[in-house]
Amino acid sequence: MSNPIINAKGLNKRYGKYHALKDVSFTLDSGRILGLIGPNGAGKTTLLKSLLGLTPFDGELSIFGLNPHTQRDELMKRVCFIADVAVLPRWMKVSEAIDFVEGVHPRFSRELCEKYMSKTKIKRNSKVKSLSKGMVVQLHLALIMSIDADLLILDEPTLGLDILFRKDFYEQLLNDYFDENRTIIITTHQVEEVEHILSDLVFIQDGKIVLDDSMDAIAESYYEVMVEKEYEEAALAMNPLNVREVFGQKVCLFSGIAKSQLQELGKVRKPSVADLFVAKMKGEAA
Amino acid sequence: MSTFLTLIKREYWEHKTGLQWVPMIVGGIIVFGVFLAVFVFANSDVRINSVGSYSITDLFGLYDASVSPEQKRVAIQMGSYSSIISFAITLGFVSFFYCLGALYDDRKDKSILFWKSLPVSDSQTVLSKVATVMLLAPFAFWVVLVASNLIVMLLATLFAWFSDASAWDSIWAPSNFFGIAGYQLLALYVATLWAAPVIGYLLLVSSWTKKVPFLVATVPVVLLIIAESIIFKSANVAGYIGERLAGIWNAIMTPFASIAGDFAQAFNMDDEDWIAEKLTPSSYFEQLMDLDLWFGLVAAALFIIGAIYIRRYRDEAL
Numbered sequence: 001m002s003n004p005i006i007n008a009k010g011l012n013k014r015y016g017k018y019h020a021l022k023d024v025s026f027t028l029d030s031g032r033i034l035g036l037i038g039p040n041g042a043g044k045t046t047l048l049k050s051l052l053g054l055t056p057f058d059g060e061l062s063i064f065g066l067n068p069h070t071q072r073d074e075l076m077k078r079v080c081f082i083a084d085v086a087v088l089p090r091w092m093k094v095s096e097a098i099d100f101v102e103g104v105h106p107r108f109s110r111e112l113c114e115k116y117m118s119k120t121k122i123k124r125n126s127k128v129k130s131l132s133k134g135m136v137v138q139l140h141l142a143l144i145m146s147i148d149a150d151l152l153i154l155d156e157p158t159l160g161l162d163i164l165f166r167k168d169f170y171e172q173l174l175n176d177y178f179d180e181n182r183t184i185i186i187t188t189h190q191v192e193e194v195e196h197i198l199s200d201l202v203f204i205q206d207g208k209i210v211l212d213d214s215m216d217a218i219a220e221s222y223y224e225v226m227v228e229k230e231y232e233e234a235a236l237a238m239n240p241l242n243v244r245e246v247f248g249q250k251v252c253l254f255s256g257i258a259k260s261q262l263q264e265l266g267k268v269r270k271p272s273v274a275d276l277f278v279a280k281m282k283g284e285a286a
Numbered sequence: 287m288s289t290f291l292t293l294i295k296r297e298y299w300e301h302k303t304g305l306q307w308v309p310m311i312v313g314g315i316i317v318f319g320v321f322l323a324v325f326v327f328a329n330s331d332v333r334i335n336s337v338g339s340y341s342i343t344d345l346f347g348l349y350d351a352s353v354s355p356e357q358k359r360v361a362i363q364m365g366s367y368s369s370i371i372s373f374a375i376t377l378g379f380v381s382f383f384y385c386l387g388a389l390y391d392d393r394k395d396k397s398i399l400f401w402k403s404l405p406v407s408d409s410q411t412v413l414s415k416v417a418t419v420m421l422l423a424p425f426a427f428w429v430v431l432v433a434s435n436l437i438v439m440l441l442a443t444l445f446a447w448f449s450d451a452s453a454w455d456s457i458w459a460p461s462n463f464f465g466i467a468g469y470q471l472l473a474l475y476v477a478t479l480w481a482a483p484v485i486g487y488l489l490l491v492s493s494w495t496k497k498v499p500f501l502v503a504t505v506p507v508v509l510l511i512i513a514e515s516i517i518f519k520s521a522n523v524a525g526y527i528g529e530r531l532a533g534i535w536n537a538i539m540t541p542f543a544s545i546a547g548d549f550a551q552a553f554n555m556d557d558e559d560w561i562a563e564k565l566t567p568s569s570y571f572e573q574l575m576d577l578d579l580w581f582g583l584v585a586a587a588l589f590i591i592g593a594i595y596i597r598r599y600r601d602e603a604l
Contacts, residue, residue, distance in 0.1 A: 055601045073407040081403045089397035103292025
């Protein structure tokens with residue numbers, strides 16, 4: 001399937017002397033869930049801002065064939081985003097927030113919103129400022145998920161929430177919201193919580209993309225091996241991407257080496273995104 | 287259109303205090319004052335030196351019997367129109383601070399990222415704020431103003447009954463209630479037109495500034511006035527602001543002249559009196575034909591376009 005909804009080519013962004021995005025190129029097909037992972041200050045937010053038309057950029061970028069910077073009004077009919085947990089206006093009442101989104105968004109379904117809201121303990125008469133942090137996110141989520149958007153962008157959607165909320169959030173997102181016509185981009189620091197729902201992975205560091213692949217392709221090209229003591233030297237000779245030690249045993253991360261060959265060294269398993277991330281970041285920094 | 291109405295509703299929700307409660311407090315104070323005058327003091331006597339002691343109700347009877355219908359009309363209409371002054375001044379303050387916050391508060395608390403996540407263009411957003419301050423706010427104040435006038439007249443009616451005077455003859459017939467209400471609405475809107483460039487300027491500052499819109503909007507103007515007076519020994523900036531204030535003042539005062547003019551003979555006014563002529567504001571028609579008003583509207587439009595542009599293309603923090 002090759003109907004990329006996002007097309008970025010040679011994307012550059014400078015803040016004065018600071019080069020925030022360096023020749024970023026990637027495409028994303030419809031019906032995918034992309035995890036955009038990178039350390040702080042890597043350019044994630046700048047990239048998302050460019051995608052959302054919130055900042056000018058150099059290079060080519062189109063979403064649904066639209067330029068986010070110059071055709072933002074058109075684009076926002078199809079794109080929705082949650083930027084941060086704290087952005088719902090504090091003075092607003094819950095009922096007003098729902099009425100407002102219904103009034104301005106042609107693709108909003110009140111029915112769906114009622115459904116999501118009924119799962120929460122949020123009172124309609126409360127003001128946003130009187131809600132707990134978790135409730136604000138639940139409300140924001142209910143509002144956004146009731147919009148039939150083609151592309152949903154979530155920037156650290158669960159920041160500052162406890163584990164129960166986070167689990168619920170991703171479950172709802174995957175089970176109730178996501179389908180093959182929608183595309184989702186998520187950035188987060190809690191990689192381990194999202195990796196099972198991702199279909200694509202992009203690592204970004206110092207404004208450059210250092211990994212861009214589907215989870216399937218990654219599963220086939222990256223392996224982690226719990227190396228048996230006697231094969232340690234042989235393993236290290238094969239240029240692992242990363243070596244860490246668990247209970248005195250070396251764990252090596254390999255890329256592009258056949259699984260059968262690695263199985264001779266020890267137990268082979270799929271690396272977690274977090275481990276892959278650490279390995280990649282170290283590799284790039286070296 | 288539904289989007290725009292929703293945006294206006296949004297403004298009302300956020301600014302319910304300024305648009306609803308503040309005018310109601312002003313109206314409440316007026317009504318309370320009249321209430322005190324009528325029902326507390328109605329039972330006490332007034333001592334007039336060398337004339338003797340009378341109850342106020344007697345005095346009202348005296349007024350009812352002795353003042354000509356013409357004069358009653360002028361007195362009642364002037365009186366009920368004049369309640370516009372406290373509303374207009376309050377509306378000025380409310381609008382001033384509304385404009386300063388309109389395009390700044392949501393950037394400060396970052397809720398702009400919520401508004402910007404919805405399919406609402408920045409032109410629609412900014413224009414909804416313009417419509418709120420130029421159309422909705424004067425209207426909201428006017429509704430409360432008319433309601434408080436009505437309540438005052440009802441109190442006056444009760445008072446007339448206590449005084450055995452005819453409420454219809456002494457109050458309602460000469461009141462021209464709907465005519466005065468119409469004057470008040472017209473005055474508020476014409477005053478708003480005169481204020482337009484100030485509104486545009488404040489919205490531009492609100493859209494542009496990174497901090498304390500109040501100081502950013504006022505300090506440079508004050509410095510400009512001082513610098514101009516020192517360097518050029520002139521006062522064009524201050525003069526322009528004065529001209530705007532005079533325009534607003536004129537718009538509010540015009541109906542007084544109309545009411546007085548309608549009944550000039552009741553005052554035995556000499557039409558040739560040049561002082562009266564100088565003090566009489568121009569008519570609304572003349573004001574709307576005034577080129578200065580239109581220059582102001584053009585300036586307002588440019589400021590507003592600037593405010594939209596800044597809001598649209600600013601490098602937004604995410």
